[in-house]
Amino acid sequence: MGDFFTLSVLVATAASAIRLATPYLLASLGETIGQRSGVLNLGVDGVMLLSAFFSYWTVLETGNLWLAVLVGLVTGLAVGVLYGVITVRLSATQGISGIGIFIFGLGLSDLLFRRQVGTPKPVRRLPNVDIPVLSDIPYLGEALFQRNLLTYLAFLLVPATALLLSRTTFGLNIRSVGENPQAADSLGVSVERTRFIAILMGNSMAGLAGAALVLQLGIFQPNLTQGLGFIAVALVYFGAWRPVGVMGGALLYGLVNATVLQWKALGIIPVSGSDLANMAPAVLTILALIVLARRVHAPAALTRPFTRH
Amino acid sequence: GDDAPATGSGEGGALRVAIVAPSASDDLAFSQSMVDSVNALERDVELSVTDGTFIVEDAAAAIRGYAEDGNDVVIAHGTQFGGSLMEIAPDFPDVTFVWGTASDTQGLDNVFAYAPAADEGGYVNGSIAASLSESGVIGVVGPIEAGDAVAYINGFEAGAIAGGASEVNITYTGSFGDVALAAEAAEAHLANKVDVLTGTAQMVVGAVGVAADAGVPWFGTQANQTSLAPDLVVASQVYHWEVVLEEMLTLRDSGVLGGQAFEINLANGGLVIEFNDAFELPAGVRDAADAMIEGITNGTVNTGS
């Protein structure tokens, strides 16, 4: 049995937490933007599966990681167009269309993988990039500043999203159509356009999340996400629709997962208690929310299609 | 129509075989091992596969469907399908059901059972791993603690300890499918001085990638996993079910439709340690491994299970 509280193990745990948190964070931030505009997307997992597949396939065929990231993003964007048409243009019920997207993504990514690839083949993984100076900080540098670019991007998107929502005209539009679309509409803000763009942004980020997941792993398998997208949606609620809160949720989730794995590796958690330990991230997430007892209210128009007559 | 024709041979007298498997048939692991094995049979076989049936009830429906469709042999490739098979097999007395991994046929005379002595290859892999490890700490990534995963991992642990490893750290991630979790489990091992890794089930593809990036040797099981890390896979214990399938089919030809249990092992050639020639083993290690295989085969080495 090893010792958890050695610096190297703690550093590895932190690094692992950050890696695990990256796809959650990207997807949750995207979902946050969508939800702030009043659109719930339960299809995040499906988007991620499709983008993960296309990213993976791109690396497999071209070996180009950045092209793969772009392909992941564009895949998300493309599904976003579909989702936008369904929910915004056609005002279809968001809950069910999201689940439709999820099932579709689950099936199609599996199908394409089986047809185009078949046997899992490893591809290049995202390389870690050291940030000058910062990466030299003892321990901290290794945990935080020797990560891959998508991880950096994910964390940079936290202030960026916060800024977008709180300081830009478009963010103002997003918030207003998510709270009171009638009011926004009466001032000439196009509810439809705002929501559509928010959906595109959100889905692109879900696309990036899929790319991050698969490129951190270097391999694809059917149902690679294992429901990750649903947890990402849950984390938006956990984070109370604020980018920083969402980041807290993603990190908490990643950290608990990483710690459980580390403790299993060290034998601190016996094999027989393995199952109970596996529920720790979920239980802690619920407990955290009960303790924090944040009485924040969802965007008032969340899931409500807007029609003017 | 639903009145099933009893036994019918395929076109040109081909034997009609169906496999129902829980994961993808090209998963480089458990399911693929059976598909490869049937394809390796030296017989004229018309093969149908239903894969990805991790839901037992769906598998049961597929098994029944294949029997109804007039297949000669239906392979229920998953221990968890046994409960349903006990209901289905009696309804189709002319069909041979092949069920594994399982160590007995539960008294049904049209069911053959099969199981791998996965501990044997695990033991061999473990002992080689021990000789490659400098830290003496070896990591294992497993799915859930069940089936041949347990056998392999226990055998591996015994072999590694016998080979001089000081610690074998075992992580069961709790999932057959979560590739990311398997990868992070491998990372966790690496953080704790592990310098040789192994793992079992289809989600280990994630862990292999981690091993490959860290330059840590990997040992495979179920199927040959060399393609996952051409430089770092040392050896894979490969399941060659065809050895026992052939025996079953021969029995069937002679009118015995089931009732016997089979095991693949190193001795009968059903388990084969396939070395990766691209990985250069230190001198003597390969010889020691061959000797150990020999020892297990003739019973002089005990894998501890």
Next chain:
Amino acid sequence: MLKAVLGALVPLLAAVVAFAFGAIMLLALGANPLDGLNAMLDGAFGSGSRIAATAVKATPLILVGAGIAIAFRTSVINIGGESQIIAGALLSTVVALTLPDLPAFILVPLVLLAGATGGALLGAIPGALKAYASVNEILSTIMLNLVMVQVMNYLLRGPLIDPFEMEAGTRIPQTQRLSDNAALPTLIDGTRLHIGVPVAILAAVAAYLILWRTPTGFRLRAVGHSPEAARAAGISVKRNVTLAMALSGSLAGTAGSILVFGSESQRMVTDGSAAGFTGSAGFNGIVAALFGGLHPLWTIPSAMLFGALLTGATQLQRVLQVPAALAVALNGIIVIFVISSTPVRGWLQRSLADSGLFRRSGNHSEAD
């Protein structure tokens, strides 16, 4: 008149387009689409026993769907069907393991009741968390799904495991074969059609009656539409939110016990994932419910449709040797297209109205 034609035509067209997509995918996979359609129809309805299999497959979807309707009508989003199914299955399994010798006419209702109770308890948790601690139910139900998988794994691999599995060392997470007295009696010999099917249909009817014919349902719907107005009228929002989730969970829990005691293996077994036991009925039930317009009665045919798709898919894979994923993708497309068709229909009707074609008739029919 035109309206009615549109009403029927548009969803039909949507389904046709969805199947056209399926046909294209089949072609891409090198299979003949007509064979595909044939295989699916044959698989779902080809014989009495296949129709029965379809009905059996639809059973958990009916139950979960009816429960979803109750929750959603109370404005509670229950994404926790998976965990409630598992809870119901576990509790009913424990009952059958503890009291194996009770006669069937007692044990069968008892295990169904245990299922309902288990599901209700697990549904009440996120309900109460929402009502009394303001924890969003989407978050808590998703998280509880993850928790219950592990509880299931722990129990099936520890306390409840088939002793034989431990002996043999295979340790498959499954219970022993449960008492035959608890097995759901089959209704038609030679098919899998068991008593769970009418039970589910009756439960859906009961859900309908509760929602629209009882004071309880009146309260639930009032809270669902306007918690403020309900409160001002003296209806306890907290209690009813909890109640809605408990009722919703109890139906899912019943589905859980039906999955165990209506199965051929007559035991609870999993591969370590929730879907490995539930077959994702907790999610598919949401789709069935929304497809049925959140009306418990419409959920019945809606669930049957998805049951048919699921059983048809097995046959499709078996006969044409195309990956099962095709059927999954096809399901997704159908959901997307049909759900989009409702607004398309409204939109078409509106633009026809705007163009003046419709207005007169529309007006008069309303006025007359």
Next chain:
Amino acid sequence: MGSDENILEMRGITKVFPGVVANDNVDLDVRYGEVHTLLGENGAGKSTLVKILFGLYKADEGSILLRGQPIAVGSPSEAIASRIGMIHQHFMLVPTLTVAENVALGMTSSRRPFTDLDAVSRRVSEISEEHGLAVDPSVEVRRLAVGERQRVEIIKALYRDAELLVLDEPTAVLTPGEVDDLFVILRRMADAGRGLIFISHKLREVMSLSDRITVLRNGRVVGGTTPAQTSREELAQMMVGRTVRLTPEKPVLDDGPALLSVENLTVHGDRETVAVDDISFDVRSGEIFGIAGVSGNGQRELAEAIAGLRGVEPGSSIRLDGVDATGDDTRARRDRGLGFIPEERMRDGAIAEFTVSENLVLVDYGSDEFTSRGMLAFGAIGQHSRRLVDEFAVKTPGIDTPTSSLSGGNIQKVILARELSASPTVLLACQPTRGVDIGAAEYIHTRLIEQRSIGTATILISEDLDEVLGLADRIAVMYEGEIVAIVPAEEATRDKVGLLMAGVVDPAPQTNS
């Protein structure tokens, strides 16, 4: 007074909703510099007409000329670009945004892509000062009182430099003082040459503000006039098509026993501040106890505390019919005979998606009368509903019509019918005629007086001073959470109560006036 030149001409506007002709060939013109009032019963089509002007609805037929040019207003942004401003009947504000953000919404920012809230705030302050519209630009709108929200709406329009300003019932939620202030602003805007369309149900206001008046009934224009040529009574008759009694008559009654006793009631508001501060009063059988006050002075919290919707601080006591009800929930209080007409009718009073019938039994659906063997007895419920719809003259296609499709006045009648049919001993009526047309308001007043005659103790919370003065036997004035005075009806005058509402409690001028 306006010039002769029209800023707006609407010609032959027709708009049909399923089953309703909301506007039927309506003509309207508005001159530069005039306040043009639209008058009509609930559902007459006033809002529809101005929504068409603002691009929110599309007219089925008709044309619009703005400054002599035909225009097609396809959307609010086009309207705003044409310098049309609109203040909606229901506030078009985003509660979670600040005042400045609400104002900036939809405008191009000088610091694109970022917002330029500092500049907006400065301009807002300027406009506030210029027009006497005090409001803090950095405050979130949800923290503002209703009157303040109204000011934000006006600032929004002024910020966009609207030349034609539409105000759809802007005074429905204002206190008399606030109305006076508003009218000064509106008059000044008109005098500066803008055209104003004003919609109100309050004839006193219409008479004092308007230059011209157009009356709509059932979607059609039924007449046009000016204040100088008409009277309140005549206007009422034009609107409703019959004579309307504007001042209610109530019989003199003897004092009855106290049915509601409030003692030392202290209640916290949403932000943990003291909203109701140690209030005590009794309401007797056969009495209407009016509570007047500027909105935001604790009336809402007081009502919620009496209804059991809001917790009270220790030491407070509420007795219903002599029995302590302080710890009871709403259900229990209702079972003790409390009837409650909430202030926000669409939020608290009725469920829009429910049918008229369902809303009519919203509080007693579970009683023996309406259930049999655990199930709802639809026969009895239907009979009851039809009777109430008849008795209260609710205008509805049927009892199974969704309540959302009724006009505001009729929804209020449904609520009134429900609450009165339960024969309350104590009736808590909050803003019972807000936004309700005079015909319906007259009816509601009559019913409240009838209720008084049969011994109900009524608390009437209203910001409509005419209403309180006309109905109440005693008038309590709330200011900053306290009751500053309780004035008997015979001593109450508009001026006196108005001063009290403004917080002027100096007893000397009070006794003098």
